[in-house]
Amino acid sequence: MSQEKTVSLVIPAKDEQDNISSLLTEIFRVMRDYRGFEVVLVDDGSTDQTVETAQRTAQSLGGRLVTIQHQRNYGQSTALASGIKNARGRFIATMDGDGQNDPADIPALLHKANAMQATDFCIAGYRKNRKDTAWKRFQSRLANRVRDALLHDGVPDTGCGLKLFPRDTFLKLPWFNHGHRFIPALVKGIGGEVAVVEVNHRQREGGVSKYTAWNRAWAGILDLFGVMWILHRTRVPVITAVTNTGPQGNTAGSP
Numbered sequence: 001m002s003q004e005k006t007v008s009l010v011i012p013a014k015d016e017q018d019n020i021s022s023l024l025t026e027i028f029r030v031m032r033d034y035r036g037f038e039v040v041l042v043d044d045g046s047t048d049q050t051v052e053t054a055q056r057t058a059q060s061l062g063g064r065l066v067t068i069q070h071q072r073n074y075g076q077s078t079a080l081a082s083g084i085k086n087a088r089g090r091f092i093a094t095m096d097g098d099g100q101n102d103p104a105d106i107p108a109l110l111h112k113a114n115a116m117q118a119t120d121f122c123i124a125g126y127r128k129n130r131k132d133t134a135w136k137r138f139q140s141r142l143a144n145r146v147r148d149a150l151l152h153d154g155v156p157d158t159g160c161g162l163k164l165f166p167r168d169t170f171l172k173l174p175w176f177n178h179g180h181r182f183i184p185a186l187v188k189g190i191g192g193e194v195a196v197v198e199v200n201h202r203q204r205e206g207g208v209s210k211y212t213a214w215n216r217a218w219a220g221i222l223d224l225f226g227v228m229w230i231l232h233r234t235r236v237p238v239i240t241a242v243t244n245t246g247p248q249g250n251t252a253g254s255p
Contacts, residue, residue, distance in 0.1 A: 006036035007110060008089030008167070012079030013041060013097030017048040019205060020097060021057045027103040028063035034110075038064040040083040041097070045073030050097075077179045084170050092170060094180070096161035101125070102200035109164040112197050120169040120192030122184050124155045125162035125199035150228060153185040154194055162199050174230055178223045185227055191236040 009027060013020060024039065031037045039058070043051045051067050058065035068082050084092050091113060095101045109123045116123075158181055165187065173179070173186045184194045 006034060006089045007031075007091040007093055007106075007164070008038050008040055008084075008087035009093045009095060009106070010040045010042065010080060010083035010087060011095050011097045012044055012076045012083065013046065013050055013054075014044045014073060015046045015048045015050060016097040016099075017046075017050045017053045019099040020050055020054045022205070023097065023099045023103070024054060024057045024063065024065070025061065027106075028058070028061045030103045030106060036089070038066060038087070038089065040066045040068065040087050042079040042083040043067060043069045044075070044079040045070050075177050077175065077177050080180050081175055084167060087167060090167060091164055092167050093164045094161055098204050100202050100204055101160075101162045102202060105162060105197070105199040106164075108197055108199075109162070112195055113164050116193060116195065118193040119166070120172065120187060120190055121165060122169070122187040122192065122194050123164040124158065124184050124194060124196050125160040126155075126157045126196050127160050127201035128157075128198050130201050150224060151182070151185040151231065153182075153188055155184045155196060158182065158184060160199065160201075176223070176226070182223065182227045185231065189231045189234045 009031075011023075016023075020041075027039060041051070041054050051069060054065060055067060066086060068086055070079065070082065080094060091110065093106055093109060095103070095106075105125065109125070112123045113121070161180075163183060165183070169187060169190075169192060170183075172190050173183070179186070188194055
């Protein structure tokens with residue numbers, strides 16, 4: 001699969017027919033001047049008309065949309081992996097399908113990415129003014145503090161769906177269910193750099209959240225210790241030289 005030096009926006013979605021049309025309309029308007037831009041929508045076992053609504057919207061706007069449909073619900077991390085593996089952009093941006101992330105923030109992430117010197121990096125969105133309930137904001141603050149204290153990833157809001165990184169960087173990462181919440185830590189674990197950009201956050205206009213306090217908490221605790229183990233065991237070699245000795249070029253037909 002050839003890669004253009006551009007961006008693919010990967011959106012995992014489940015039962016988001018009420019939000020996906022307006023979200024895609026915003027996305028294609030914001031990104032209309034980016035050559036080769038595409039949206040990769042991964043339908044993670046929806047039972048509504050998410051895919052059909054997205055396809056109609058993209059066709060009416062003339063935007064490039066790739067849709068991938070899972071047989072059943074496998075979770076956000078698996079959906080992201082499916083989308084990224086089928087994307088063609090050099091950069092991958094990720095965004096939730098509920099419309100709470102603002103597409104207008106994507107150019108700022110791209111601008112920051114263009115200034116990064118490292119080969120491997122992650123630009124993480126920071127929802128400073130979250131439009132969620134007080135209880136949900138409290139849970140998030142507590143989880144982020146515990147995670148940063150143990151993983152030292154330097155990200156105040158790892159749960160923000162809006163992130164950007166090179167596709168090649170993602171393909172180097174160990175991956176697992178709920179891995180999307182630890183992308184900055186995993187990138188640092190392979191020697192990459194992490195930067196944070198403040199982004200907008202909006203109210204959900206339709207549908208319902210797929211997460212609860214119960215499934216966030218228990219999955220987060222188990223995965224946190226798993227990521228600590230992975231980072232402790234990760235070794236990134238520093239290669240000082242690669243030397244080729246002997247005849248070079250095409251050796252086809254040589255004895």
